[in-house]
Structures are given as C-alpha cells and as structure tokens.
Amino acid sequence: MSLVNIEDFHVKLIMVGGKGGVGKTTCASAIALKLAMDKRKVLVISSDPTPSLSDIFEKEVGDRETRVHDEYELYALEVSSEIVLKRWKERFGPEIYEVISSFASIDYDFVDYIGSAPGIEEEYMLNFIMELVEGGSYDVVVWDTAPAGHTLRLLKLPELFLAHMEAATKFYMNMYGYLEKIKDAVKLKESKRTLLEIIAGWESLSEKIVAFIRNPEAVKYLIVTIPEALGVKLTGRVLSELEENQLKVENIIVNNVVKDEDCEFHRKRKAMQDHYIDFLKNTYENKNIMLLYCAPYEIKGVERIMEISRALFP
Ligand SMILES: Nc1ncnc2c1ncn2[C@@H]1O[C@H](COP(=O)(O)OP(=O)(O)OP(=O)(O)O)[C@@H](O)[C@H]1O
C-alpha cells in the first residue's frame, strides 16, 4: 500500500468520484474526518440525489451545514436540487428577467420556467461548491460526488453552461435586434445593462469556475474503485475524461480488497482482485494507488469511519 500523508490533502477542495456503490461516501467521510482530526475545519458535502451522509454519520444532515462530530470541527451537508436551483435563481434570475422584460412583457415566474430547464441544476452545482469553498468558512471541503457519469457531465459545466446560456440568449438577441429596429413602432422598455454586458458576466463566471477546478493547488481529485473488471474499466474512462479536461487525478483508492486468504472463497477472490490491482498499478504508475481492505461490517458511525481513516492514512 502506498503511504499518503494527510498533509497532501491540505487543499481547498477534494473531489471524490467513482462508479456507484464503490465506497465514495465512505472514503469521503474518512478523509474528511482525518482532516478534521488534523485540526482543520472541514465540510463534507454530498451531491448525490440519494442522501447518504445522514446514514454514515448516523445523524440527520439534510441541506443545512450540520456538525457531525462533537470534538472535531467536522460538518456535513447534503446538497439538494432545491437549494442549488434557489441559488441559481438568486444569481441569474434578476439578470434574465432584466433582459427579457426589456423587450417582452413577462412575469417573474418566467425565471422559474427557465430554471426548470434540464441541466441547469447540475450545471450550477459546481458554482455552488466553489462559493462554499471561497466563502472561507472551512479550511477544506470534501465533495462526495454522485456516481461517475453524472459528475463528469458536471465537470464539463463551464462549456455546457455557456452553451446553454448562449443558445437561450441567441434567441433573445435575435428578438432584441428585431425589436431594436422597429423600436419606433413598439415602445421598448429600457434595460439597465445591455444584453452583451450580461453575457460577458456569465462568461467571466464560467472562466472563473474553469480556473478554479483546474488549479491543482486548490483542488484534488480522487477516484474510488474496486478491483474488478467493471471498476477498472470505468476508472480508465473517468480518468481519461478528467485528464482531457486538464483535471489531474493523483490518488486512486482501491476498495473492498480481501485482506486474509483464510478460506478457499477468499483465496479465489484475492487472486481475482490481485490481477486487477496489478493492472491498476502498472497502468497508473505515476499515481498513488491506495488499497482499502474490506471490513467485515458496514461502515456506519464515527468509530467505523475512523477505522477507515486509519487504514487510509496509517
Ligand atoms: N472498506 C469497506 N469495508 C466494508 N464495507 C464497506 C467498505 N467500503 C464501503 N463499504 C460499504 O459499502 C456500501 C457502499 O459504500 P458507499 O455508500 O460509501 O458507496 P458509494 O460509492 O458512496 O455509493 P453510491 O454510489 O450509492 O453513493 C456501504 O454499505 C458501506 O458501508
């Protein structure tokens, strides 16, 4: 097992990704706890639509930042789609309304309608997290992401987000241009800012997000996988997609590893796992591959999370 120092995780954001059910929430919680024990103020966030931090910490978390450890400064938050959409509306609602109402008579409800467009919520999640990080209330934010595909889509956010906004605004622009031409005929309401100024604002937000997620000093990406064909395959895919987007992954946790070959079943299982572990080590020579043994029980409650922390950072 490669030894990793917890100091290596003294960044602003740690993003834990991987396929469904491989132990993302478990590892994110264990890393968060270890960082909190290391005198950092830590927030662990789950953006999974099925809340899971409440289960592992055995405490109702929900969409409020909730302290989950009596001694250490460890907080948890389950980000719901409602809260992300609410923030999105607060951020973009007035601008969108300003733009559209400058040439059309609309109710503010129209903003809700735009906010319900597919993708907006995921697209805005990254900004939500960036704001939490930059808000400075925490030393580190550990993000337990939704299963792989979902998160990758999220990380394409900046481009997607702009494309989405631009597609919508092109339509308004055309209409706006047309109305400008005939403005003597129709009475056009004055917009405080021009549409182009507003779009420029969206663009710079998007650039800010890109710079943030690509800054290796601030953000660390970690992938959790299992030593089985499907886990290995998906890891390859996730890694190349992240790296294509210039997001560097340094650490891979291989979870559910059989510790003792104490029976025929475990011998066979270990042989199978060893094959995939060797493959991962050979394929990702320059990455830190951490093996995490399968405990004989499920990981629930601070004591058990602590055991995982110790296994990861001995
Ligand atoms: N090393 C381990 N030893 C024993 N049990 C483990 C270990 N890692 C994870 N588990 C158990 O496996 C189950 C799935 O783990 P976890 O919820 O962390 O996965 P996940 O990747 O977050 O899943 P999802 O994609 O559904 O969010 C849980 O019941 C957890 O307790």
Ligand SMILES: [Mg+2]
């Ligand atoms: Mg989970």
